[in-house]
Amino acid sequence: MEKLASAAYWIGVLSTLIALVMRGLALVGIFAFSPSSMGRGNPISYRAFLEGAVLFYIMAIASGLLARNRELKT
Numbered sequence: 864m865e866k867l868a869s870a871a872y873w874i875g876v877l878s879t880l881i882a883l884v885m886r887g888l889a890l891v892g893i894f895a896f897s898p899s900s901m902g903r904g905n906p907i908s909y910r911a912f913l914e915g916a917v918l919f920y921i922m923a924i925a926s927g928l929l930a931r932n933r934e935l936k937t
Contacts, residue, residue: 885908885909886909
């Protein structure tokens with residue numbers, strides 16, 4: 864469980880960094896990704912990475928708590 868929690872955490876960090884880079888580039892005007900353009904030529908939005916990051920952070924927290932709970936019971 865601890866390996867799953869660690870992997871989920873780092874994937875969440877990576878997803879957050881990708882989303883921040885994509886959003887920063889969109890602010891500069893290099894990439895014009897926006898949530899309203901989904902399905903209209905831009906298949907990936909920074910929002911997809913942010914939502915993925917939240918999912919992986921929640922999975923890391925849940926896995927870590929489950930591993931800690933199992934350690935306390937033994």
